[in-house]
Structure formats: structure tokens, C-alpha cells
Amino acid sequence: xxxxxxxxxxxxxxxxxxxxxxxxxxxxxxxxxxxxxxxxxxxxxxxxxxxxxxxxxxxxxxxxxxxxxxxxxxxxxxxxxxxxxxxxxxxxxxxxxxxxxxxxxxxxxxxxxxxxxxxxxxxxxxxxxxxxxxxxxxxxxxxxxxxxxxxxxxxxxxxxxxxxxxxxxxxxxxxxxxxxxxxxxx
Amino acid sequence: xxxxxxxxxxxxxxxxxxxxxxxxxxxxxxxxxxxxxxxxxxxxxxxxxxxxxxxxxxxxxxxxxxxxxxxxxxxxxxxxxxxxxxxxxxxxxxxxxxxxxxxxxxxxxxxxxxxxxxxxxxxxxxxxxxxxxxxxxxxxxxxxxxxxxxxxxxxxxxxxxxxxxxxxxxxxxxxxxxxxxxxxxxxxxxxxxxxxxxxxxxxxxxxxxxxxxxxxxxxxxxxxxxxxxxxxxxxxxxxxxxxxxxxxxxxxxxxxxxxxxxxxxxxxxxxxxxxxxxxxxxxxxxxxxxxxxxxxxxxxxxxxxxxxxxxxxxxxxxxxxxxxxxxxxxxxxxxxxxxxxxxxxxxxxxxxxxxxxxxxxxxxxxxxxxxxxxxxxxxxxxxxxxxxxxxxxxxxxxxxxxxxxxxxxxxxxxxxxxxxxxxxxxxxxxxxxxxxxxxxxxxxxxxxxxxxxxxxxxxxxxxxxxxxxxxxxxxxxxxxxxxxxxxxxxxxxxxxxxxxxxxxxxxxxxxxxxxxxxxxxxxxxxxxxxxxxxxxxxxxxxxxxxxxxxxxxxxxxxxxxxxxxxxxxxxxxxxxxxxxxxxxx
Numbered sequence: 001x002x003x004x005x006x007x008x009x010x011x012x013x014x015x016x017x018x019x020x021x022x023x024x025x026x027x028x029x030x031x032x033x034x035x036x037x038x039x040x041x042x043x044x045x046x047x048x049x050x051x052x053x054x055x056x057x058x059x060x061x062x063x064x065x066x067x068x069x070x071x072x073x074x075x076x077x078x079x080x081x082x083x084x085x086x087x088x089x090x091x092x093x094x095x096x097x098x099x100x101x102x103x104x105x106x107x108x109x110x111x112x113x114x115x116x117x118x119x120x121x122x123x124x125x126x127x128x129x130x131x132x133x134x135x136x137x138x139x140x141x142x143x144x145x146x147x148x149x150x151x152x153x154x155x156x157x158x159x160x161x162x163x164x165x166x167x168x169x170x171x172x173x174x175x176x177x178x179x180x181x182x183x184x185x186x
Numbered sequence: 187x188x189x190x191x192x193x194x195x196x197x198x199x200x201x202x203x204x205x206x207x208x209x210x211x212x213x214x215x216x217x218x219x220x221x222x223x224x225x226x227x228x229x230x231x232x233x234x235x236x237x238x239x240x241x242x243x244x245x246x247x248x249x250x251x252x253x254x255x256x257x258x259x260x261x262x263x264x265x266x267x268x269x270x271x272x273x274x275x276x277x278x279x280x281x282x283x284x285x286x287x288x289x290x291x292x293x294x295x296x297x298x299x300x301x302x303x304x305x306x307x308x309x310x311x312x313x314x315x316x317x318x319x320x321x322x323x324x325x326x327x328x329x330x331x332x333x334x335x336x337x338x339x340x341x342x343x344x345x346x347x348x349x350x351x352x353x354x355x356x357x358x359x360x361x362x363x364x365x366x367x368x369x370x371x372x373x374x375x376x377x378x379x380x381x382x383x384x385x386x387x388x389x390x391x392x393x394x395x396x397x398x399x400x401x402x403x404x405x406x407x408x409x410x411x412x413x414x415x416x417x418x419x420x421x422x423x424x425x426x427x428x429x430x431x432x433x434x435x436x437x438x439x440x441x442x443x444x445x446x447x448x449x450x451x452x453x454x455x456x457x458x459x460x461x462x463x464x465x466x467x468x469x470x471x472x473x474x475x476x477x478x479x480x481x482x483x484x485x486x487x488x489x490x491x492x493x494x495x496x497x498x499x500x501x502x503x504x505x506x507x508x509x510x511x512x513x514x515x516x517x518x519x520x521x522x523x524x525x526x527x528x529x530x531x532x533x534x535x536x537x538x539x540x541x542x543x544x545x546x547x548x549x550x551x552x553x554x555x556x557x558x559x560x561x562x563x564x565x566x567x568x569x570x571x572x573x574x575x576x577x578x579x580x581x582x583x584x585x586x587x588x589x590x591x592x593x594x595x596x597x598x599x600x601x602x603x604x605x606x607x608x609x610x611x612x613x614x615x616x617x618x619x620x621x622x623x624x625x626x627x628x629x630x631x632x633x634x635x636x637x638x639x640x641x642x643x644x645x646x647x648x649x650x651x652x653x654x655x656x657x658x659x660x661x662x663x664x665x666x667x668x669x670x671x672x673x674x675x676x677x678x679x680x681x682x683x684x685x686x687x688x689x690x691x692x693x694x695x696x697x698x699x700x701x702x703x704x705x706x707x708x709x710x711x712x713x714x715x716x717x718x719x720x721x722x723x724x725x726x727x728x729x730x731x732x733x734x735x736x737x738x739x740x741x742x743x744x745x746x747x748x749x750x751x752x753x754x755x756x757x758x759x760x761x762x763x764x765x766x767x768x769x770x771x
Contacts, residue, residue, distance in 0.1 A: 011530065020352070023190050027354050033190060034318075035352040044561065045733050046530035060431035061318075061351045061424070064498035066518025077528070083519040100736040100745070103566055103728070104526035114522050137747070 002055030004063040005152070008082050009074030010099045011048045017166070018072065018141040019050040022148075024162035026054045029154050036061035047078055072148050074141060075099050076111050076124075088119050093148050095140070096126040123151070130181070139178035146182020156183055188356050193348040196319040196355065197286055198223035200326025201256055204282070205365040206230055208248035210241040212606065213635035214260030215295040216349040217288035221258055222638075225647050234638055234647050237576070237606040238263035242270040242285065246339070249283035250377065252368035254330050256284040261300050262575065263287070266607065268305070271339065273379055275309045276387040278337035278394075280371040282330030285311075288344040291467045292495025295634075297556065297575060299493065301469040302343045306445040310391060312398060313341040313445045314407065315422045316348055320355045325407070325442065327362065336394055336401075343444075345467065347424045347495065395446060403450040407442030410455055417510045418459035420452060420472055420484075425465040428501040433511060447475040456481045463489065463508050467496050532561050534734040535709065535750030537700030538627055540674040541598065542567040543730050543758065544681045550594040550688055553586065555579035555608070557600040558634045559627050566729045570598070577607025580624055584615045587622035594688045595622040601657065602632040602640040609660070615693055616664050623687045624695045628657055629702040637705025645706070661695045668694035675700055677757040703750055711751030712766055716742050720763030727755040727764065 007019040016037055023035045037050035051062055065084050071092040073079035079094045086092070094115070098108050116122065125147070131140045142163065149159050156179070163175045191199070197220050201209065209232045211221050225232045235241035238259040248255035259267065264287050271285065287305075290296040306313035314329055316322040322344060329340040375383045402408060415435040422441040429436070439455040441448070456462045456476070464473045464486030473486035489504040490496070505511035532539050542562035545552050546569040554560055554570035555578060563570035572582055583597030599608045604626050612624060632638040639645050639652070646652040661669050668687065672680040680698070687694040703709045713734075723740045734748035735755060744755070744764070756764040 010528065020190075023352060027188070027190055033352075033354045035190070036347060037350055044530035044533060044558065045528075047528045058353075059427045059434075060498055061347060061353070061427065062497045064502065067498075077525070081521060081525055081528075084521050086519055087517050100733070101526050101528050102531050102731045102733055105737075106526060118519055 002053055002058055003069045003152075004051060004053045004067065005070040005072060006049055006051055006068050006082055006085050007072045008047070008049040008078045010078060011045045013048065013074045014141045015048050015050055015074060018074075018145060019052055021142075021145060021159065021162045021166050022072075023052055024165050025149070025154060025158040026052070028158040028161050031055060032058045034058045034061045047081060049078075049082060070148075070152055072144065074144070076115060077106060080111055080115050083118060086118070086120065091121040091151050093123045093125070093144060093151055095128065095144060096124045097128050123147070125185070127182075130185070131178075134178075134181055136174065136178050136181070139175050142175045142178040143182035146179040147185050149183060187358060188354065190352050191319055191355050192219065192350060192352045193316070193319045193322045193344055194219040194350070195223045196323040197326050197342065197344065198227070199357065199359070200323040201284070201330075202227045202230065203323075203359070203361055204327040204330040205254055205361050206256055206282075206330065207253040207367070208232075208245060208255040209258070210235045210244045211258035212236070212238045212241055212263055213632050213638040214263050214288075215635055216290060216346040217258050217260045217263070217286065217344070218635045218638065219349070220286060221647060232647055234632075234640065236641060238267040239270055242267035242274075246270065246274050246279070246283060249279045249281045251370050252281050254282040254365065256286055258286040259288075260296065261287055261289040261302050262296060262298065264302060264305055266576065271305065271309045271311070274339050275311050276379055276384055276391055277377050278387075278390070279333055279339060281368045282333040283339050284326065284329040284333060284342055285339055286326075286342045286344065288346070288349050289468070290346050292346065294346050297573070299468060301471060302341065303444055303471045304469060306341050306343075307471075310395060311339050311341055311445070312336070312443060313343050315343050315442060315444050317423055317426045317440075318348060319351065319353050321442070322348055323355065323357060328407070330365075336398060338394060343423075345423055399446045402443050402446045402448040405443055408448040408451055409440050409442070410451070411438040411440065413437045416459065418455060418462040419465060420455065420462060420476070421465040422472065423467060425467055425496055425501065428496060428498050429465050429505075431498060432502055432505060436510070441472060444471065447472065449475060449479045452476055453479065453481060456483060459483065461485070461508070463505070463510065465490060465496075465501060465504065468492065529564055530561060531564065531731060531733050532558065533703055534732055534748045535703040535752040537629055537674045537698065537703070537752075538562060539567070539730055539732065539752075540677050540680060540754050540757075541625060541627060541684075541698055542569045543754070544677075544684050545569045545596060545598075548594070548685060548688060550596045551586065553579045553583040553595070553597045555599045555603045556634075557603055557632075559598060559600055562598070564731070566731045576603055577611060579603075580608050580615065581611035583622050583624065584611055584618075584620050587620050596684075596688060597622065597624045599624065599626055600633070601626060601628040601630060601642045604657070605641050605655070612661070612666075612695070613664055616666055619693070621691045621693055623684070624693075625684070626657060626661075626695065626697045628697050628699055631702045631705045633702045633705060637702065639706075643706075657697050661697070666693055666695055668692055670694070670696045672696055672698050673700060674698050675752060675754075677754060703752075709750055713744060713746045713749035713751055713768070714753065714756055714764050714766050715744050715746070715768065717763050717765060720761050722761050722763070724760060726758050726760060730754055730758060
């Protein structure tokens with residue numbers, strides 16, 4: 001049975017890079033992998049998402065609504081926006097923060113309550129604060145990926161390789177370090 | 187090699203393996219990355235052109251010179267190159283010539299969702315429709331040999347979901363053998379389309395169609411897949427993948443070469459089933475071909491929408507309507523209603539923002555164009571009143587200025603768009619004495635599509651230094667007298683000049699010169715902050731629509747890591763509550 005992941009967040013967040021690293025890790029773990037994302041205007045601070053489907057043999061790039069196993073969300077409101085792809089068995093990792101929207105009032109408490117109201121396996125962690133503690137503001141998503149690798153139960157060695165494959169040489173060490181911080185987070 | 191690659195990367199690799207040696211194009215989502223990948227191959231001469239027509243003809247010329255060549259664009263780009271396409275179908279080619287066109291069903295980043303297959307039929311050139319990255323690579327290679335064998339341009343049609351999807355592909359980087367360059371073709375009766383020659387070429391084209399008609403019924407790109415279910419599905423592109431995922435046991439006729447349409451093959455396929463279902467995105471192209479051929483047991487758009495992008499849910503619903511699939515009772519959540527939309531916005535520090543703030547405050551009528559600056563139409567700036575297609579800002583501004591003498595009309599256009607199709611209407615405006623104001627938003631890059639260089643950037647696709655066009659000289663050379671250069675970050679001066687020009691009854695061009703904050707280098711200066719005690723909750727700074735400005739407890743605040751330090755908010759703040767530096771809080 002194929003499994004699928006949604007990566008979602010705000011344009012410019014690095015959602016595409018995070019999904020790329022995860023795709024390569026899954027390839028290294030010997031899965032067939034297909035990934036689909038939306039480019040263009042949404043990169044200018046709009047909502048962004050990427051879908052990743054993996055398994056023995058994958059046809060469709062896109063999963064059906066209600067069929068996703070996992071969510072990796074870099075922002076709470078964007079997590080909520082995509083709950084229709086989830087089902088009661090889905091597992092979620094959400095960065096506990098809100099990115100403001102021009103011209104809109106966001107009721108943060110309401111968003112959080114709403115997100116928690118689904119009977120989901122939800123991990124809500126403020127990775128921005130965590131990154132700041134370690135002075136790693138540029139590797140927030142990699143810290144998240146470290147934690148996420150445990151949720152999707154994929155050996156971290158594949159992720160370490162994928163980080164080396166995907167990032168420019170000067171960024172590799174710091175991102176591996178960031179991955180470990182996430183991985184070791186309880 | 188085992189690698190995860192995108193459809194666009196696959197197209198570039200396919201071209202490389204087919205020994206292509208020249209590529210040109212104009213950036214446009216979702217096609218832009220094809221040339222970005224192509225530039226990594228030393229053996230291919232690659233460049234951006236000012237528009238798709240120019241790019242098309244450069245590649246056609248290179249084909250006539252004997253080199254395998256291709257051109258890339260998005261669907262609406264083919265409208266610009268349509269003139270060249272229609273006639274190149276008559277001239278034919280010399281070395282292989284492929285026109286790569288990426289459609290955008292669902293309009294992720296486009297002004298319409300037209301279907302390029304109809305263009306192929308119109309121009310009578312073969313069109314290939316890959317379903318995924320692996321096929322895109324193979325189809326691209328095949329397109330070159332098809333082009334040579336049948337002496338025709340060949341269109342390779344991608345869609346957003348093929349171009350931007352990544353998948354695991356096994357491949358090698360060996361070039362295929364037996365593709366030596368040809369000699370420069372000198373053949374006046376073939377390449378000079380005066381009526382006498384063109385009439386003969388039209389006959390050649392019709393002969394070619396007959397041969398292609400035979401090919402399309404036999405070619406493995408159009409293939410039947412037998413299944414155990416008594417259901418027949420005819421489909422192409424990504425629709426095939428969705429159908430295959432949902433009904434793997436159905437019988438498929440998968441169309442890879444969709445013009446000329448394999449009508450005999452379809453007849454043979456259709457006769458086995460009581461009902462045949464056509465699944466295709468956008469236009470009912472396949473369905474119409476079948477119905478014209480009087481194949482009666484076919485239905486398509488009766489079950490599937492003619493607009494938007496398909497996905498598993500839409501295809502599943504259509505198959506359920508067609509009674510060949512029982513809709514699963516899936517459990518999924520409803521997204522809460524009234525969730526605020528997060529539309530794309532101009533970046534923090536974007537130099538377009540001050541211009542739109544000024545235009546908004548002057549209450550002028552603004553004709554806009556295609557690019558990041560189209561976002562000036564979004565609230566709270568809300569200061570663009572038309573956007574139709576590339577170059578249309580200046581020509582439509584012209585028309586509006588002619589028709590409504592008493593209104594103040596301003597056209598805004600980016601540097602890349604101005605060079606694409608903006609110069610011509612500006613010349614028309616000059617020679618016809620039309621009085622309005624044209625603002626060229628010269629950020630020196632094609633920003634919307636990811637920062638590709640253009641003719642004013644001073645560097646080329648390979649990041650090498652390149653000659654650059656001087657926009658001021660270009661505009662002055664038309665004969666226009668009122669030409670001004672402004673720096674948008676100098677808000678007061680910029681406002682003064684725009685105000686002066688919209689109140690002058692003469693044609694004027696204002697060139698706004700601030701570069702893009704993202705490309706080629708990311709600009710980040712010391713951020714600003716709000717002195718809370720001075721903030722009087724007037725919300726003036728919120729009206730500039732900057733994503734770095736937030737609002738909490740009746741006060742504005744600035745998100746430090748988003749702020750690029752452009753200072754526009756400080757310029758518009760009436761109480762001088764916004765200052766540069768780090769907040770003490």
C-alpha cells in the first residue's frame with residue numbers, strides 16, 4: 001500500500017526544499033517516489049503545498065482527499081487549510097507559529113483549537129524558538145525533518161544522505177546538525 | 187543513473203540525449219526551468235529571447251542551419267509565436283525542430299487555461315503528450331527524429347503537473363547515435379513562403395498529413411493496454427495516471443501522439459466495449475475526434491469538467507458518474523469555513539509597492555501587465571484596473587486614453603514585458619499623439635518566473651556578463667521627449683514626478699529603476715521598527731500591503747526577519763512612528 005505526505009506552508013518557507021530532501025531520502029530507502037508541487041505566483045508569500053507519494057509502484061502524483069498518511073506543516077493556518085486531505089489516522093507535525101496575512105485578522109487561539117479538534121495524532125512544536133535557541137534560524141525545516149523522520153519511521157541515514165545530495169556543500173554540515181537536533185527532540 | 191527528476195529536467199535531458207545543439211525561449215511558468223536545466227549542458231547553446239516569437243524563429247533558423255534545435259514557452263507564449271508556428275508548418279525543417287509548450291490547467295500562474303492540442307490541429311503539426319517525467323524524456327528524444335523524418339515542427343506539450351512533478355527515473359546520459367549535424371539548407375522554394383511557393387508547400391503539408399495519419403495508428407506512443415474489467419478508457423497526459431490509479435484493471439487506449447489523432451486505432455479499441463470513456467483535461471479534443479469519426483459509444487465531458495486541473499477526486503467522481511466505479515466512502519475532514527485566504531503578495535521591500543501606493547493615492551486609472559506587479563491589483567493596494575496579456579498595458583492604456591480624454595490614464599509594465607511586446611504600442615502611442623503616462627517598472631530581471639535575466643540585466647542565462655539595453659536611450663530614440671528616471675525608494679520625489687506627469691497632457695515615460703529585492707541577489711538592509719507610543723492606529727502603513735507589517739492590539743508592528751529595510755512604511759507614516767534600527771523590546 002502506498003503512503004503519502006503533504007508538505008504545506010507559506011511561499012518562501014522552504015517547503016519545496018524540505019519535500020525534495022524527503023523525496024530523496026525515500027528513494028534511498030528503496031521506494032518508488034512521485035512528488036508534485038505548485039510553483040509560480042504562490043511563491044510570493046501565498047499558500048504553498050507539495051505532495052509526496054511513495055511505495056512499491058506509484059501512478060498518480062496527487063493523493064485523493066482523505067487519503068494522506070502524514071502532514072509536515074511549517075505554519076498552523078496552512079495546516080488547517082489542508083485538513084481535507086487527512087483522515088482520523090493521519091499523523092501531523094506542525095510548526096507552532098502563525099505567519100500574518102496582509103489585510104486579515106487571524107484568531108490564533110481559534111486556529112489552534114480548530115486544529116486540535118480533529119482526532120489527529122498532532123505534534124505541535126515551535127521549531128522557530130527551537131532553532132533560535134541553537135542559532136539555526138536558517139535550518140528550521142531541517143530540524144523539523146529530523147523529528148518528522150521518526151514519525152514516518154524512515155531510517156535517519158537516508159535523510160543524512162539526502163541532505164548531502166540536495167544542499168550546496170557549505171550548507172550540508174549545519175543542516176545535518178539541525179537534523180540531529182530535531183531527531184533527538186523528545 | 188537513478189535520480190528523482192522533474193518533467194522539465196527530463197525534457198532538457200531528452201534534448202541533450204537527442205543531440206540538440208541550440209535552445210531558446212521566453213520564461214513562463216510552468217516552462218521556465220527547462221532552459222535552466224538545459225544551460226548545464228556544455229554542448230547546447232542556450233539563451234533567453236525577448237519574446238516567444240523571436241525565440242521560435244531563432245530555433246527554426248538554427249534547424250535550417252542543420253542543428254537540432256528547440257524552443258520553450260508556456261501556453262500563452264504560443265499565441266505570441268503563433269504566426270511563426272502556422273507558417274513553419276509549411277516550410278518544414280532541416281534538422282529536428284521541437285516546440286516545447288507547457289500548459290497550465292487550473293491556472294496556477296496564468297491568465298487563461300487554453301489547450302495547446304487545438305493549436306497543433308490548427309497548424310497541422312504533430313503533438314506529443316507525455317504523462318510523466320520518464321515519458322517526457324523519451325518523447326523529447328523521439329520528437330526530434332519525428333521532426334526530421336516527416337519534415338515538420340513537432341510540439342511537445344507538457345502541463346504543470348508534468349513539468350513540476352518529480353519522480354524516480356532510471357536513465358543514462360549517453361547521446362543517441364546517428365545524428366550528425368546537417369548542412370545549411372539553401373532551398374528557396376521550400377523556405378521562401380511567397381504565394382507561388384506556399385501553395386506547393388501546402389500540398390506537401392497535406393501529403394505529410396496522410397503519412398502522419400498512418401503513423402499515428404501504428405506508433406507505440408499510442409497504445410492499448412488490456413485489462414480484466416469490461417471498461418474502455420481513452421486518455422492522455424496526466425489524466426492517464428489518475429485513471430490508472432483508480433481503475434488499474436480497466437482497458438486503456440493511451441494517447442501519446444494526439445495530432446494526428448489515431449482514429450483507426452480508436453475504432454478498433456472502441457468496438458470492444460459497450461461504453462468508452464474519454465478522460466482528458468481542458469478541451470474535449472479527443473472526444474471530438476472520436477465523435478467526428480462517428481464512434482457512437484463515447485462520452486467524456488458529460489462526466490468530467492472542461493475547466494480546471496484534474497486530480498484523483500475529480501476523476502473518481504467522473505468515473506462514478508459514468509457508473510464504472512463505485513465512489514469510495516472516504517472519511518475526510520472539512521476545512522473550516524471562513525479561513526482567511528493567503529493570496530500571493532508583493533515581497534517585503536518590493537520596489538513596485540511605492541509606485542502602486544502612489545497610483546492608489548492619485549486615483550488614476552491603471553492598465554497593468556503580466557508579471558509580479560500584477561499583484562498591485564490585490565487589496566489593499568488595489569491599483570491595477572486591467573491585466574490581459576503581455577504588452578497589453580501600453581496598448582490598452584492607449585485605447586482608454588483615446589476614448590476617455592478626461593481621465594488620467596497610467597500604464598505600468600515591467601522591463602522584461604516592455605521588451606517582449608511593450609515597445610510596439612509605445613511607438614504607436616508616440617506617432618499617434620496619445621497623451622498618457624507609461625511607467626516602466628525596471629527591476630532589471632524577469633522576476634515572476636524566478637529571476638531569469640533579460641536584455642537589461644547585464645548578464646545572460648549562464649550568468650556571464652552580457653551587453654545591456656539602455657531603456658532610457660531606447661525610449662528617447664522613439665522620439666518621446668518626456669522621459670524621467672526615478673528611484674522608487676525616494677518616495678517623495680517619485681510621487682512628485684508621477685503626479686506632475688499624470689497632470690501633463692502629453693505622452694510621458696517614467697522609468698522606475700530600483701532592482702528586484704530577490705534577484706540576482708537577495709537584498710536585506712537593517713530592518714525598521716514601530717515606536718509603539720507614537721503609533722496612533724491610523725493603519726496607513728497597513729495600506730501598503732507589506733507582509734512584514736503586522737497588527738496587534740491596535741498597534742502596527744514590524745516582523746524583523748521579514749523586513750528588508752526599504753523604508754516605505756516610514757515614508758507614509760504620518761507620525762514618524764516607524765524608524766530604522768533594532769527595537770529595544
